[in-house]
Amino acid sequence: MSEQGPQPRRRPGEISFATRRRIFLIGGAGLAALLVWGLTGLPDFGTVSPLYGQLIDKLGVPQRSATDAVTAVNFDYRGFDTLGEEFILFAAVLGLALLLRETRDETEGAIDDDAPERRPPPTSAALRLLTVVLVPFTVLLSIYITAHGHLTPGGGFQGGVIGATALLMVYIGGEYMALRRVRPLTLVEVAKASGAGAFVLIGIGGIIFAAAFLDNFLPVRTPGSLVSAGTIPLLSFAVGFEVAGGFVLLISEFLDQLLIVRQGRTRRR
Amino acid sequence: MNDALEALQIAALLMVSIGAWAVVAARDPTRQAVVASLYGLTLGILFFSFQAPDVALSNIVISAVAMPTIILLAIAKTRR
Numbered sequence: 001m002s003e004q005g006p007q008p009r010r011r012p013g014e015i016s017f018a019t020r021r022r023i024f025l026i027g028g029a030g031l032a033a034l035l036v037w038g039l040t041g042l043p044d045f046g047t048v049s050p051l052y053g054q055l056i057d058k059l060g061v062p063q064r065s066a067t068d069a070v071t072a073v074n075f076d077y078r079g080f081d082t083l084g085e086e087f088i089l090f091a092a093v094l095g096l097a098l099l100l101r102e103t104r105d106e107t108e109g110a111i112d113d114d115a116p117e118r119r120p121p122p123t124s125a126a127l128r129l130l131t132v133v134l135v136p137f138t139v140l141l142s143i144y145i146t147a148h149g150h151l152t153p154g155g156g157f158q159g160g161v162i163g164a165t166a167l168l169m170v171y172i173g174g175e176y177m178a179l180r181r182v183r184p185l186t187l188v189e190v191a192k193a194s195g196a197g198a199f200v201l202i203g204i205g206g207i208i209f210a211a212a213f214l215d216n217f218l219p220v221r222t223p224g225s226l227v228s229a230g231t232i233p234l235l236s237f238a239v240g241f242e243v244a245g246g247f248v249l250l251i252s253e254f255l256d257q258l259l260i261v262r263q264g265r266t267r268r269r
Numbered sequence: 270m271n272d273a274l275e276a277l278q279i280a281a282l283l284m285v286s287i288g289a290w291a292v293v294a295a296r297d298p299t300r301q302a303v304v305a306s307l308y309g310l311t312l313g314i315l316f317f318s319f320q321a322p323d324v325a326l327s328n329i330v331i332s333a334v335a336m337p338t339i340i341l342l343a344i345a346k347t348r349r
Binding site: 045068070071145153154155157158161162164165168247250251254255257258 | 319322323325326327330331334335338339342343345346
């Protein structure tokens with residue numbers, strides 16, 4: 001670490017760099033030894049099939065007609081875990097929105113622009129064309145991944161995030177201020193909240209119409225068809241709405257944070 | 270068939286290790302965000318080659334698109 005330049009003067013009681021490195025090396029060596037020890041005891045990849053996996057493989061199709069075992073676990077057998085995960089995202093986005101809203105009010109109009117006559121460079125025609133072509137296909141892919149969650153890899157979470165990237169593309173290919181005018185933020189918030197709420201309501205439906213919370217209460221139909229697997233596709237769409245709304249809100253809050261103050265400045269002069 | 274899969278797995282593991290090193294080696298945070306995005310893509314290929322397409326899908330979108338975007342926006346905000 002000789003290229004680090006002169007070391008800052010140490011305060012009394014502070015550990016020197018050399019000592020710190022020695023402590024790290026001892027700790028790192030210990031961690032590496034433990035990891036190697038643990039890894040040598042593992043069975044070879046693909047040789048062991050755990051009991052839970054065997055059960056899901058055997059039960060997933062006859063019980064729920066869900067050909068994608070992962071989605072069957074996520075939205076049915078371990079649906080309660082997904083409920084928790086969904087609300088982690090919900091709480092995180094909510095916290096971020098609250099935090100950034102506060103800051104936005106505080107800083108708006110407070111920053112001086114060094115070069116007010118300088119405009120951001122216009123988006124190139126190629127980028128605009130590319131996003132115009134890609135956005136509808138991205139939205140379509142998002143719906144496809146969400147709707148086919150119980151048949152092929154994918155589901156509400158993956159579909160939802162893919163849908164949110166469509167908004168990002170609109171931002172990259174166009175003007176953010178134009179996007180702000182067309183972006184239905186209230187609708188996004190409603191989609192997010194109703195997605196989270198629908199998951200709980202479907203869960204309560206399980207208590208009323210079946211044995212337990214999130215228990216399947218719809219007919220399962222033919223395995224492999226689009227309308228099958230009972231409540232799994234519905235839960236997938238609920239998560240899809242919640243995740244897409246959450247991520248759109250997240251990106252919008254960050255973009256607002258970056259661009260609104262700039263906009264406020266140009267408006268004032 | 271099995272050999273081809275194994276070759277893909279080894280290639281994916283190599284790409285991930287090179288990508289992880291590249292993320293650490295990129296010192297400028299803006300470049301680092303872009304390199305991290307490519308690294309997320311290699312992780313997606315790794316998950317896919319080890320037969321976890323569900324994880325690969327979510328990982329590609331999160332770590333190749335969403336995370337770098339938020340990092341870039343945060344960098345742009347703090348630099349002003």
